[in-house]
Amino acid sequence: MKTTLITLLAAVLCVEQAYPFMCYVCQEQESNKNCWTISMCEKEDKYCVTVHDTVGTKPNKPKYVISKMCSPMCPATGQQQNQTYRRVSCCEKPLCNVNGVSSKQSSYGVMSLGVLACITHIFARGP
Structure with a gap:
């Protein structure tokens, strides 16, 4: 059972490479x-980008x-033009721009936390 769960976890983590890169998209919402x-x-395309404009x-x-x-x-992370301020955040994982304030560090952190939780659960259950 443990071997099956570990194999499944490894497969899920590797699936990301098999699918095309995807991001959330919208314009001036x-x-x-x-x-x-x-x-x-x-x-x-290698990045999912979120742009916050303060007009x-x-x-x-x-x-x-x-x-x-x-x-x-x-793109450049912060710019001010006339009456507009632009804040840009980028990330490199599929669908990582879900909450609008993504970064590489938060993507890796969430993934690491998920892997750690799965492994802890597998070994805590025992045989």
Whole structure:
């Protein structure tokens, strides 16, 4: 039983390499809840990108918009132009831009935590 579970876990971790790279995509949405569309990325795309724009139309009430996309490179992380401030985050795992504030470190951390939890569960159950 343990061998089967460990083999299954290893297979799940390796499956990521067999499927095309995918990211969440949306354009200028006012909320992350409107950014659940999954898109197959192009072969050259290596990053899932999330862009938060703060548009300063009114001094006390800035407008926030979020965009998500696939990209072959990670764009500059912070820019200010006129009344707009742009914050960019990039990650390198499929669908890693789900929450809008992804990074490489959080992707690896979540994956490591999941593997550790599975292994702990397998050995805690015993024969």
